[in-house]
Amino acid sequence: MNSMINKDDPPPLPLDHRDPIVAIQFELKRLRRSSVRLRRALLGLSAAFLALAVIVAAIAGLQGTKISSLDDRQGLISNPNVAFASRTGRKNLNGLTYGGSLFRGSGFWAMKPRLPYNLADHAAIGVDPDELIFIIGGSLVDGNVTSDVWKYDTVFRNYTKVAPMPEPRYRFGAALLDKKIYVVGGRNSSSPENIALVKSTLIYDIAKNEWSRGTDQIDFHGDTCAASVNGKIYVAGGYGFDYNFLNSVEVYDPAKNQWSKVPNMPTPRGDLMCVSFMNELYVLGGYYDPTNKGGNAFLAAMESFNPTTGQWTKRPDMLTPRGDAAALVLPGNKLMIVGGEGHYREKDIFKYPKHVNEVFYGDDQTWVQKAMIPTPRFRTAGAVAGGVAFVFGGADVCIAVDICPVQNTTETFLDVDHPRVYLYLKNEAYNDNSESTTYPV
Incomplete structure (x- = not known):
């Protein structure tokens, strides 16, 4: 004791x-x-x-x-053939080759209520903080072009028809500026003739649920795209008369109700995608076949236009060439491309929709492949509302027919904000653009 x-x-x-x-x-x-x-x-x-x-x-x-710097690669980890880097867009470093993102393939897709009817070649515009998306125009299963406009509430998940456009429209560009939606270029019928091309500018006032007209564009732009940058509306490329490839770019000043031209894109193309991204106009992908061979002439090219300097800049190519995809801008300086058109076996009569989904990290100037969309589609449209990406409708496999099958599925992409960590490899062929399957995704 x-x-x-x-x-x-x-x-x-x-x-x-x-x-x-x-x-x-x-x-x-x-x-x-x-x-x-x-x-x-x-x-x-x-x-x-x-x-x-x-x-x-x-x-x-x-x-x-x-x-972060990779200044001392050797000894970073036990295997000298692999290293990691964060927030870098460099493709070659200290004898290593860029091998892709550590979080390649992340995210998943969920089904949402279908469109009221099958639709393709339309536009989708997200409006925050209301968390609404407007689905505008497009072509129907019979090939007819509609002037209908639908408002989709992403919270209550319902569609409401609002005031229609003054005229039918498809294969056009659309952009949001100051609670107004601008519809520019495109065609008013599915006729392949030049008479279907239109120059009219249509303006939708969301608060008033009313349409008005602006001044006509300078040139015709069919199968084009549009985006708003620094208070102005830009329309880029597309097809002119007789489906000639365009590289011309026009800008609309709403204050002056006036169109003017800016320097041409470096690469002519139709069926391209546009977004307003990091205070510049970004143009992506599209179709360019100057020799008219009719093969798989889709592009992976991405270029940006700075309105302040008036200069075009070559940006990193997409991982997958394509046209008529959905282009969206996500929070955190991220640009997403979903789906799109490809031509199978180098024949333009074999049109197929793509599953691929890629995100471009603007701060790193780097593309990363994400979870593929379950329902492939081209001639589709997507928008972001409440920070979440939605994709609506589009065309399906199209074999030697004038009117492609059209779908009404709606899907949303969900992901977490992963650390931006990239792989650098030695003596390895793997990278983010490596084939994941023999099927043309």
Whole structure:
């Protein structure tokens, strides 16, 4: 028993001591001594944990610097053939080759209520903070062109028909500016003749649910695209008379109700996609077949126009060539391309829709393949509302027919914001553009 008594405690009372006051005083002294020892132990443990946290933070900071810069690749990990980097768009570094994103293929798709009817060659415009999407115009299953406009509520998941366009329209460009939707270019019927091309500018006031007309464009732009940048509307490329490839770009100033021209795109193309991205006009993909061979002449090219400098800049190519895809801008300087058209076996009579879905990280100037859309489609449209991407309708496999099958499916893409970590490999052929299957995705 004596071995259990701490030397700092007062000597024990004799067993025959019966004074209760003295006994209480004795117990209080023991409790005070125990409390002091407990506080000392806790302070010691706290100091040890603090020192450990400082050491871990220092090591993490050192490793973070190494991972970010890759200045000292050797020894970063045990295998010298693999390294990681964050927030970098460099493709070759210290004898290593860019191998893609650590989070390639992330995200998943969910079905949403279908469109009221099958639709292709339409436009979709997202409006925040209302979390609404407007689906405009397009072609129906019989090839007829519609002037209908639908409002899709992404929260309550219902479609409401609103005021129709003054005239039918498909294969046009559309853009949002100051709570107004601008519809430009395109065609007013499915006739292949030049008489279907239109120059009219249609303006939809969302608050008033009314359409008005702006000044006509300078040139015809069919199978074109549009975007709003710095308070103006841009329409780029497309097809002119007799389906000639265009590289011309026009800009509309709503304050002056006037169209003017800006420097041409470096690459002519039709069936292209446009977005307003990082204060520039980005144009992507499209179809360009100057020799008229009729093969798989879809492009992966991406270029951007800076309205301030008036200069075009070559940007990293998409991972997959395509046209007539859905182009959307996600929060965090991310650009997404979904679906699109390809020609199978180098024959333009074999049109097939693509599954591929790619995201361009603007801060890194890097493309990353994401989860493929379950329902492939081309001549489709997508929009972002509430930070979430939606894709509506589009065309299906089309073999040697004038009117392609049309679908009404609606799907939304969901993902988490992964760290931007990229792989660099040595003696490896794998990269984000490697084939994942022999099927033409």
